[in-house]
Amino acid sequence: xxxxxxxxxxxxxxxxxxxxxxxxxxxxxxxxxxxxxxxxxxxxxxxxxxxxxxxxxxxxxxxxxxxxxxxxxxxxxxxxxxxxxxxxxxxxxxxxxxxxxxxxxxxxxxxxxxxxxxxxxxxxxxxxxxxxxxxxxxxxxxxxxxxxxxxxxxxxxxxxxxxxxxxxxxxxxxxxxxxxxxxxxxxxxxxxxxxxxxxxxxxxxxxxxxxxxxxxxxxxxxxxxxxxxxxxxxxxxxxxxxxxxxxxxxxxxxxxxxxxxxxxxxxxxxxxxxxxxxxxxxxxxxxxxxxxxxxxxxxxxxxxxxxxxxxxxxxxxxxxxxxxxxxxxxxxxxxxxxxxxxxxxx
Ligand code: ATP
Ligand code: MG
Numbered sequence: 144x145x146x147x148x149x150x151x152x153x154x155x156x157x158x159x160x161x162x163x164x165x166x167x168x169x170x171x172x173x174x175x176x177x178x179x180x181x182x183x184x185x186x187x188x189x190x191x192x193x194x195x196x197x198x199x200x201x202x203x204x205x206x207x208x209x210x211x212x213x214x215x216x217x218x219x220x221x222x223x224x225x226x227x228x229x230x231x232x233x234x235x236x237x238x239x240x241x242x243x244x245x246x247x248x249x250x251x252x253x254x255x256x257x258x259x260x261x262x263x264x265x266x267x268x269x270x271x272x273x274x275x276x277x278x279x280x281x282x283x284x285x286x287x288x289x290x291x292x293x294x295x296x297x298x299x300x301x302x303x304x305x306x307x308x309x310x311x312x313x314x315x316x317x318x319x320x321x322x323x324x325x326x327x328x329x330x331x332x333x334x335x336x337x338x339x340x341x342x343x344x345x346x347x348x349x350x351x352x353x354x355x356x357x358x359x360x361x362x363x364x365x366x367x368x369x370x371x372x373x374x375x376x377x378x379x380x381x382x383x384x385x386x387x388x389x390x391x392x393x394x395x396x397x398x399x400x401x402x403x404x405x406x407x408x409x410x411x412x413x414x415x416x417x418x419x420x421x422x423x424x425x426x427x428x429x430x431x432x433x434x435x436x437x438x439x440x441x442x443x444x445x446x447x448x449x450x451x452x453x454x455x456x457x458x459x460x461x462x463x464x465x466x467x468x469x470x471x472x473x474x475x476x477x478x479x480x481x482x483x484x485x486x487x488x489x
Contacts, residue, residue, distance in 0.1 A: 146225065149178055150185040150291035154192050155210040158365045161437075162343035162353040164217070164444075165407045172217045174295065174335070179225040185289055185467070186214060190232045192282075195275040196266065211456045213366070216448040221455055227463040231285065234464060236471035240284040241277075243478050244310055247317075248280050252309075256302055283307035288471040290323035295335045301328055318481040322474070343404060346380040349396035366448075370441040374434035377401070382426050390417045398426070401433050408436045 151171055159168070175184045188210050193203055207230060214228065215221055221228070231237050253259065253276055263271050279302075286294055286307045296304050304325065311322040326334070343353045347362030357363050362380070364373050382397040390413075392399045406416045420429055479485040 146181065146183045147293065148183045148185055148289050148291040149174070149293040149295070150187070150286055150289055151295055152187045152189040152192075152231070152285065153210065154189050155206045155213075156193050156196075156198050157206075157355045158367045159213065160343075160353050160355050161364045161366065161404070161407075161440075163355060164213075164366060165343065166341045168213055168217045171295075172214060172219045175219060175223075175226055179220075179223050182225065182293070184223075184226045185291060186219070186226065186228050187285070188228075188230045189285065190230050191237060192231070192278055195272060195278045196262065197270065208453070208456070211460060212448055212451045212453075215451045215456060216444060221459045227467055228459050229463040229467050230460060233460075234288075234468050234471050236288055236468070236475040237281065237284050240288055240471075240475050240478055241281045243482055243484075244280050244283055244287075244314075245277060247313060248277065248310060252306070253277050253279065256306075258299060258302070279303040279306045280310070283310050286325055287311055287322045288474045289467070290470075290474065292323060292326045293331060293334055294325055295331065296328075304328055304331070314478070314481070321477050321481050343407075344396060344400040346376055346397075346400070349381055349400045364437060364441075366441070366444060368441060370438040370445070373441055374438045377404075377434040377437050378427075378430050380430065382430075386424055388420045388423045388426070388429060390421075398429075401430065405433045405436055408433075408440045 151174075153163075153167055153171065171186065175186060178184060188207055190203070190207050193206070194200070211228060219228070220226060256279060259276060262275060282300075282303050283306060286304075287310075294304060294307075305328065308325055308327065311324045314321045315324070325331075345351050345353045345357065345362035346364070347359075353363050355363070355365070361376065364376060368376075380397055380401060382401075383395050385395055385398075388398055388402075389395055390399050390402055402416050402420065403413065406413045409416070423429060476485060476489070480487050480489065
């Protein structure tokens with residue numbers, strides 16, 4: 144009996160932030176650790192998705208490897224038999240199935256995707272690539288090739304997951320059972336637990352989210368930041384003039400953000416952190432605690448990252464890519480037979 148498959152990926156097109164770490168990488172690694180055994184876990188590096196918007200291609204290879212190293216440094220057990228870690232572009236079935244699915248996808252359907260409309264508005268019509276337009280089709284292929292039914296996604300990817308279900312159902316109803324249809328979003332939420340909605344805020348402007356593509360980077364702690372420099376960013380974080388520490392996201396967004404960051408860094412409980420500092424009046428001393436914790440966290444994490452063996456990573460990638468090529472090619476073959484590209488009995 145094959146185990147049900149959980150599939151998840153994280154696109155890295157810049158150094159990642161502590162927001163990405165606590166909001167995405169760590170939960171992914173924890174989920175993989177918890178569910179492996181009962182489920183097959185496909186963690187992949189969506190490298191073909193990396194340049195749907197313009198990037199510096201000289202850096203891509205290093206970013207792909209770093210993405211894999213980050214998972215390992217965050218505790219992904221590379222030796223677990225149920226956990227696969229692979230690069231999308233190393234399994235050519237992703238590109239091949241995408242082409243087939245493209246021909247059953249409506250232009251209107253892609254044009255209606257909220258993310259496409261948002262990004263187009265941001266980067267301008269003339270810089271938008273066909274790749275950005277139809278990347279939901281590639282994402283559908285990423286999922287369907289492995290018969291994955293559980294895919295944890297945030298709200299921004301919900302529409303794309305629904306498309307993966309639509310195209311699978313469309314192909315199945317036209318050609319018979321070709322694809323496993325992923326579970327509806329509601330069931331996904333029930334399975335993974337409703338998104339905790341964790342959002343670390345920018346240190347300079349705590350009303351907005353900390354983002355890796357922020358231009359100045361002043362309010363952002365990157366995982367690769369020099370620990371001393373990161374501590375300084377914490378010390379110059381925007382606070383307020385209330386003069387007393389309280390957890391109040393509306394009135395004291397800066398202080399509240401620092402309380403949350405401290406809790407995450409310590410791996411503790413928010414109420415406990417609040418209890419420790421509630422009512423204190425010396426913001427400087429409180430910031431110092433957070434700054435020191437940030438420094439220690441980055442120093443330790445960077446050490447762990449440096450200790451990740453590239454040989455171990457490469458061996459894991461190769462083994463997973465070879466195993467997943469088999470699974471993906473079997474699905475691709477079904478799709479090829481279905482549309483008449485291969486004889487039915489091949
Ligand atoms: P960009 O500026 O390129 O959009 P980003 O930092 O917002 O970068 P994404 O690539 O959009 O990162 O998201 C990657 C993952 O990190 C997602 O799962 C997202 O929910 C999570 N994430 C991003 N920013 C934060 C944050 N500030 N706090 C918690 N989680 C975050
Ligand atoms: Mg984002």
